[in-house]
Amino acid sequence: MNRISITADRNYEVVIDIDWQKAIEPYLANRGQVAVIVSETMRDRIVNLPVTDAQIHIFTVPDSEAGKSFSTYQKVLDWLGAAGFTRNDLIVAVGGGAVTDLSGFVASSWLRGIDWVAVPTTLAAMVDAAVGGKTGINSEYGKNLIGSFYSPIAVLVDLAWLDSLSDRDFAAGLAEVIKCGFIVDAKIVELLKEKNLFEVRSDRGLTLELITRSITVKAKVVSGDFKESFDREILNYGHTLGHAIELHSKYTLRHGECVSIGLVFAANLANQCGILADQETDLHREILSNLGLPTSYESRHWSELRANMAIDKKSRSGTLRFVAISEIGETLRIEAPSESDLLAAYERLGS
Ligand SMILES: NC(=O)c1ccc[n+]([C@@H]2O[C@H](COP(=O)([O-])OP(=O)(O)OC[C@H]3O[C@@H](n4cnc5c(N)ncnc54)[C@H](O)[C@@H]3O)[C@@H](O)[C@H]2O)c1
Structure with missing residues (x-):
């Protein structure tokens, strides 16, 4: 542990x-009511909860981004209202990043x-979404x-969940892992190379x-700047x-898949601006594509993406x-890059 x-x-x-x-178990003690919020796919996996005096409700929400809608948010608040949730009660989020965010x-x-x-x-929720206290809906x-x-009062990472995760979702989580490597922990990059x-x-x-290294990176960063003023x-x-x-994809692509494309774009942009060497730039695409993640997006969509x-x-x-x-491991900001650098970085992604 x-x-x-x-x-x-x-x-x-x-x-x-x-x-x-x-x-x-210890978090359930002395609660009147507990609401377990879980996505449809994971509903049947909520079994064998510890015996407790608290009344347990299981609220099922739609999978993925459909669960991060205003209407789902309102529905969950209505459930809490109808159940008479008080300040002594507890919410337990069991799911991927969409469920923990909501x-x-x-x-x-x-x-x-x-x-x-x-x-x-999910891997993405373990290393990223559930850690750091950013919550929200779309x-x-x-x-x-x-x-x-x-912030939650605890994050409980049980690796057994990963056994049932699809390859697609596992890879999507690795996009956030490798991100932690590029920005802070070079050992992660070493571990994932080839x-x-x-x-x-x-x-x-x-x-x-x-997982441990990525959470360590996130913990260090958010502990220094919880409300994202800069760091x-x-x-x-x-x-x-x-x-x-x-x-733009109307959430048909996973968050991590989009981040993967975005990482290659950010590396291309830094390279375009003369900040990042060719070798490190190429390493982005190499590692991400070896892991089965997408690294390109159709070129004809640039103007819509630029607006987004x-x-x-x-x-x-x-x-x-x-x-x-x-x-x-060395981060900086690129402020107001030229439109030609942006476009060139995007075109280098390929279709
Ligand atoms: N708050 C933050 O700091 C933060 C950081 C990163 C991402 N996010 C958010 O997290 C969301 C993405 O999270 P995600 O990648 O976990 O996707 P997700 O929550 O959409 O889950 C993906 C799919 O996997 C299913 N699933 C979950 N656990 C499973 C398991 N163990 N076995 C089989 N299937 C399982 C879900 O039901 C869903 O269908 C996005 O909304 C993103 O914005 C938030």
């Missing part, structure tokens, strides 16, 4: 490599904030535009090390174009800002 502490609006631990049904936002807004525990069930104007900074998806998936020790932005490496593609990027949360008064690296 590994424990990683996070300092934020409240301090909490991410506990890695545990059996979540056992680890949840549940955290529900927890932050019901009675101006009640406790919640995150039980991430707006028709863009991804994650409605939300709050609101590895294919099967080699990573089938090596439990490697998977555990990658935390580095976790958005690859996300500016990534979010634009996610919106304008509402990125890092933009300031209409000026685009990108997280970039100058070498592995």
Whole structure:
């Protein structure tokens, strides 16, 4: 078992490599009611919860981004209202990043904030979404535009969930892992170099090390800048174009798949601006494509993606800002890059 502490609006631990049904027990003590929020696909997996005096409700929400809609958010609040949830009650989010994002936002807004525990069930949620206290839902104007900074009281990472995860979702989670490598932890890049998806998936020790290292990166960054005044932005490496593609694809692509394309774009842009060497730039595409992740997007969509990027949360008064690296582990910002550099970086992705 590994424990990683996070300092934020409240301090909490991410506990890695545990059996979540056992680890949840202390958090259920002295609660009147507990709401387990789970996606449709995962509903049947909620069995054998510890015996507790609390009344347990299981709320099922639509899978993936459909669960991060305003209507689902409202429905969950209505459930809590009907059940008479008080400040002593608890929300447990069991699912991928979509469920942990939604549940955290529900927890932050019901009675101006009640406790919640995150039980991430995808790799992306374990290394990223469930850690760091960013919660939210989507707006028709863009991804994650409605939300709050609101930490859980614990994050319980049970690797057994990964056994049933599709290769597609496992690979999508690895996009966030490799992002942590490029921005902070060069060892992650070393560990993933020349590895294919099967080699990573089938090596439990490697998977555990990658998860622990990625959460360590995230914990360190968010503990220093919980509300993303500046430093935390580095976790958005690859996300500016990534979010634009996610919106453009109408969420048919996984978040991690869009981040993968966005990472190659960010490397191309830094290379285009003379900041990142060719070798490190090429390494982005090499590692991501070896893992089976997409690294290109149709060239004809540039103008729509460019428009989508304008509402990125890092933009300031209409000026685009990108997280970039100058070498592995060294981050910086590219402010207001020229339109020709942006287009050239995008065209280098290929179709
Ligand atoms: N809050 C943050 O800091 C943060 C960071 C990264 C991503 N996110 C958000 O997380 C979301 C993406 O999360 P995701 O990649 O986990 O996708 P997801 O939550 O959409 O889950 C993907 C699919 O996997 C299924 N699933 C979940 N666990 C499973 C398991 N163990 N076995 C089999 N199937 C399983 C889900 O039901 C769903 O159909 C996006 O909405 C993204 O914006 C948030």
